[in-house]
Amino acid sequence: MTDGAHAPLRLVSMGGGTGLSTLLRGLKRYTKTGPVEITAVVSVTDDGGSSGRLRREFDVLAPGDIRNCMVALSEDEALLSRLFQYRFSGAGSLRGHSFGNLFLTAMTHLTGDFAHAVTLSSEVLAVAGRIYPCTAANVVLEATLVNGRKVRGETRISRSRTQISKIELRPGSPKPLPETLAAIAQADLITLGPGSLFTSVIPNLLVNGIPKAIADSPALKVYFINLMTQPGETVRMTASDHVRALLLHCGLRKRPLIDLCVVNSRPFSPRALRKYRARGAEPVEADVAAIERMGVRVLATDLLRMSSHRVEDKIRHDPGALGAVAMELAQRGLLRKRKSA
DSSP states (O other): OOOGGGOOEEEEEEEOHHHHHHHHHHHHGGGGTSOEEEEEEEOOOOOSHHHHHHHHHHOOOOOHHHHHHHHHTBSOTTHHHHHHHOBOOSSSTTTTOBHHHHHHHHHHHHHSOHHHHHHHHHHHTTBSSEEEESOSSOOEEEEEETTSOEEESHHHHHHOOSOEEEEEEESSSOOOOHHHHHHHHHOSEEEEOSSOIIIIIHHHHTSTTHHHHHHHSOSEEEEEOOSBOOTTTTTTOOHHHHHHHHHHHHOOSSOOSOSEEEEEOSOOOHHHHHHHHHTTOOBOOOOHHHHHHTTOEEEEEOOOTGGGGTSTTOOOOOHHHHHHHHHHHHHHHHHHHHHHO
16 A cells, blocks of 8 residues: 555545446546546445346346446446447347346356455456445335335336435345445545435445444545436435435434535536426526535536537536546545645
């Protein structure tokens, strides 16, 4: 391990879905230009599509989000990455499965341990970082809606049109990997999101010990707010509502989990907004004053530059923009650690 001026920047990124893999893709380029250590901590509650079928048939953790993160951090942007993302067609039993999901499932059965299977698979892809499931326990999500009804399973929760009051893991209090806690303790920057609030980001904070480890870490803690609300999850929720939900679920009292929120400052194209509004999605309102009243600072910046606006009907975070912001914040985190040392 290197110390002093040559110490690497250490980033821990937590989440799931396409949001986390987009951030990782933006960070990967910096591992080629300097000492940068990236650790991804990924939620494993997906129960839909290929991941859901493999969970039910082979009793493994959901491999889909892990696979996407592996590909995002892969040094090989050509054949191997395309192979891991390859999805079988046809009418047989393989229909809909991705090769990467099947590979991770096979490695899990060979090694007897999902986390070890991820490590070995990452070596195959020459992944520029470390990837850990948020827990080794085979957990499922359970939501309590504002009307009191309980909904179990990530897919069913995402389809619900009633506002979510609380999200929990079943069985409760799963343990994190020791490697995850060690990475959090050593980090200069810890990021949450972007990604689905209740089904990608918060599940990581429901793992026993992770919120306390984040609060205890000297790192700068940052939450990347989503660009748009999600039908079935965050309808009519502002940015401060997102932050409030995070803090309520982490179970900490009077201890800061987040130092800073990053919100997008660039306007969306009218054409894209019309399409999203037709599906019940709206831009997440950046109610900065409300966030700051919670003791959380706000950074408003362009998160849509480069590729996001090449396709006007899609609103997406740009990997390059996310990566650049995260690296700048990691430098701030490192300086803060040195001053307090």
